[in-house]
Amino acid sequence: MSSLPVTRPAADELKEVLLSEEQVRARVAELAADISRDYTGRDLVLVTVLRGGIFFLADLSRALTIPAALDFMAITSYTADSPSGVARLLKDLDEEITGRHVLLVEDIIDTGLTAAYLLRVLHTRNPASVAICTLLDKTARRIVPTLPIRYRGFEIPDAFVVGYGLDFRQQYRHLPYIAVLKEEPETSLSLPG
Numbered sequence: 001m002s003s004l005p006v007t008r009p010a011a012d013e014l015k016e017v018l019l020s021e022e023q024v025r026a027r028v029a030e031l032a033a034d035i036s037r038d039y040t041g042r043d044l045v046l047v048t049v050l051r052g053g054i055f056f057l058a059d060l061s062r063a064l065t066i067p068a069a070l071d072f073m074a075i076t077s078y079t080a081d082s083p084s085g086v087a088r089l090l091k092d093l094d095e096e097i098t099g100r101h102v103l104l105v106e107d108i109i110d111t112g113l114t115a116a117y118l119l120r121v122l123h124t125r126n127p128a129s130v131a132i133c134t135l136l137d138k139t140a141r142r143i144v145p146t147l148p149i150r151y152r153g154f155e156i157p158d159a160f161v162v163g164y165g166l167d168f169r170q171q172y173r174h175l176p177y178i179a180v181l182k183e184e185p186e187t188s189l190s191l192p193g
């Protein structure tokens with residue numbers, strides 16, 4: 001277990017650092033190198049989901065050696081009434097993606113329901129291709145078995161993590177590392193973004 005270097009607020013609510021700032025930075029650079037190689041000469045659009053994904057997207061896009069457009073979506077959270085997936089889009093893309101190569105940049109994939117919903121939305125616009133780049137992959141709770149995860153930063157155990165964009169009640173997003181919360185959130189349903 002590494003020490004907890006940071007910070008505001010309530011670092012005593014964190015159990016341990018799962019992935020250090022250095023580990024995250026190094027892996028993001030590797031992912032960016034892979035993406036730059038694979039998408040050279042292609043019209044690439046990086047799409048992420050507000051709000052958690054913006055930290056990863058910002059670092060990943062700056063480490064690319066190829067041009068890429070950035071765009072954002074926002075979606076409603078799950079409710080008890082819609083356990084099978086996400087209800088609706090709150091913010092759609094601004095970019096036209098027909099005929100372009102789309103990479104969905106996710107902070108974390110857990111059950112996979114959010115990603116599956118987003119893929120369905122993206123496919124209706126007839127992009128040239130759609131693939132997923134996720135920083136964290138929590139495979140233990142996966143419900144959707146067949147997601148096109150082309151780039152994966154880290155496979156992590158079934159724990160609720162915060163930092164590097166991931167929040168608990170809108171806190172901890174600013175942390176430069178990924179940490180495990182001391183107490184698991186009460187609900188077993190996760191909230192997108």
Ligand code: 5GP
Nearest residue numbers: 110111112113114160161166167190192193
């Ligand atoms: P899904 O279960 O649909 O794959 O993930 C839904 C959303 O739940 C993710 O996009 C993320 O916002 C949130 N989520 C899932 N696991 C975690 C976690 O360990 N920590 C945090 N902060 N959010 C999570």
